Amino acid sequence: MEPDGREETGNKVVGARQAVREARRIVVKVGSSSLTTASGGLDADRVDALVDVLAKSRGAQEKEIVLVSSGAIAAGLAPLGLRRRPKDLARQQAAASVGQGLLVARYTASFARYGIRVGQVLLTGDDTSRRAHHRNASRTLDKLLAMGALPVVNENDTVATDEIRFGDNDRLAALVAHLVRADLLVLLSDVDGVYDGDPSRPGTSRIAEVRGPADLEGIEIGSAGKAGVGTGGMVTKVEAARIAAAAGIPVVLTSAVHAADALTGGDTGTYFHPTGKRFADRLLWLQHASTPQGSLTLDDGAVRAIVQGRKSLLPAGIAAVEGEFTAGDPVELRDGRGHPVARGLVNFDAKEIPRLIGRSTRELARELGPAYEREVVHRDDLVLLEP
Incomplete structure (x- = not known):
C-alpha cells in the first residue's frame, strides 16, 4: 500500500481508478464480436457470461446498469443465410429486424436467472438530436432504472437511415452515458485496451491510462476486428471515450472477458480520465450527434x-x-x-x-x-x- 492509500498491482498504480469503484450508475457497451460467432448467430455462453458479471455487479455492489448492446444485425445473419454483414442498408435493416428479437429474447432469458427484468430501448439519431425525443428518451431510461429494470439500449437499425444513424454503438454509448448522468462508461470488445502499436506484434504494450489527447499522439489506432460482424474498431471506441471524458465521465476500455475487473476498478484495459465537466445535454448532442x-x-x-x-x-x-x-x-x-x-x-x-x-x-x-x-x-x- 502506498503512503497516500493507493493500491499497486505489480508495477502499476491503480489508485486512479477509485472513481470506478465508487461509480453507482454505469453504462456498459458490448460489441457484436463479443456476443456472436464469426459466422453470425448469438453465442449463448458469451451472453450468459456477460450477464453473470452485470448481475453480480448490480446486486452485490448495488449498481445501476444500463447496457448498450450491439449484435442485432450480427444475430440476424445466420437465420437469413448471410455469411457476412451486408454493406447495403436494406439488408442490414432486414438482418436487424430478425436479430433484434433474438438478441433481446436471449438477454431476457439470461437476466431472468437472477430475477432481473429487461427493458428494451431502441434509439435513432433523432432521439438525441431533437429536443422532445431527447427528453422522452431520458425519462424512459430514468423510469426503467427507478422501477428496478435493466435497460438494454441499441440503435434502431430496422428504421434508421444513413442520414440519422449513429454509425456505431460506441458513440451511442457515450451519448447515453451523458443522457442518464452515468458515473462511469465501460466499453467492452474483443481487445483488452489501447496499445502503443499492433497488439498482435511483439514489443507492444497496453496503455493503462489516458489523461488527455496528448497521451495518444503518434499512436496508430486500429480499425474493425477480424470477425467482420461489427462496424466499429478501436478508432470508434477511443472517440467514444473522448466524448464521454470531455463530458466529465470516466471510461474503461477493455475486453468482454475482463468485464468483472473493469467494473470493480481492477488494473485492466485503458482508463480514460475525465477531461472536462458535465454540460447541458443539448450541447453534447449538438456537438456529437446532430447533423x-x-x-x-x-x-x-x-x-x-x-x-x-x-x-x-x-x-x-x-x-x-x-x-x-x-x-x-x-x-x-x-x-x-x-x-x-x-x-x-x-x-x-x-x-x-x-x-x-x-x-x-x-x-x-x-x-x-x-x-x-x-x-x-x-x-x-x-x-x-x-x-
Whole structure:
C-alpha cells in the first residue's frame, strides 16, 4: 500500500481508478464480436457470461446498469443465410429486424436467472438530436432504472437511415452515458485496451491510462476486428471515450472477458480520465450527434467573437448562407476559408437569412419588427468545434 492509500498491482498504480469503484450508475457497451460467432448467430455462453458479471455487479455492489448492446444485425445473419454483414442498408435493416428479437429474447432469458427484468430501448439519431425525443428518451431510461429494470439500449437499425444513424454503438454509448448522468462508461470488445502499436506484434504494450489527447499522439489506432460482424474498431471506441471524458465521465476500455475487473476498478484495459465537466445535454448532442442542415459563413470579426469571446452570432457577422433549414435546426458556422469553427441552433429559416446579412439588429428591428432584434445563433445554443 502506498503512503497516500493507493493500491499497486505489480508495477502499476491503480489508485486512479477509485472513481470506478465508487461509480453507482454505469453504462456498459458490448460489441457484436463479443456476443456472436464469426459466422453470425448469438453465442449463448458469451451472453450468459456477460450477464453473470452485470448481475453480480448490480446486486452485490448495488449498481445501476444500463447496457448498450450491439449484435442485432450480427444475430440476424445466420437465420437469413448471410455469411457476412451486408454493406447495403436494406439488408442490414432486414438482418436487424430478425436479430433484434433474438438478441433481446436471449438477454431476457439470461437476466431472468437472477430475477432481473429487461427493458428494451431502441434509439435513432433523432432521439438525441431533437429536443422532445431527447427528453422522452431520458425519462424512459430514468423510469426503467427507478422501477428496478435493466435497460438494454441499441440503435434502431430496422428504421434508421444513413442520414440519422449513429454509425456505431460506441458513440451511442457515450451519448447515453451523458443522457442518464452515468458515473462511469465501460466499453467492452474483443481487445483488452489501447496499445502503443499492433497488439498482435511483439514489443507492444497496453496503455493503462489516458489523461488527455496528448497521451495518444503518434499512436496508430486500429480499425474493425477480424470477425467482420461489427462496424466499429478501436478508432470508434477511443472517440467514444473522448466524448464521454470531455463530458466529465470516466471510461474503461477493455475486453468482454475482463468485464468483472473493469467494473470493480481492477488494473485492466485503458482508463480514460475525465477531461472536462458535465454540460447541458443539448450541447453534447449538438456537438456529437446532430447533423447540420446548412451552414453560415462568418467574417473574421464574428469568428473571433465566437471562438475567443464566446459571443452569440449576430446578423452583422454573417457573410453567406448555404442549405435549407428552419428555425431550431443545427447549422455549421464556418470561417472565410470554409473551415467549421462551431455548430449551433439557428433562430431563423434559411430563406430569411439573406436579407439579414451584414446588418445590425437595431436596423433590422426598425425595418422588419422587434422579432428581428435578436441573435441568429445564441451563445447558449452554440458549441465550438475542435480545430
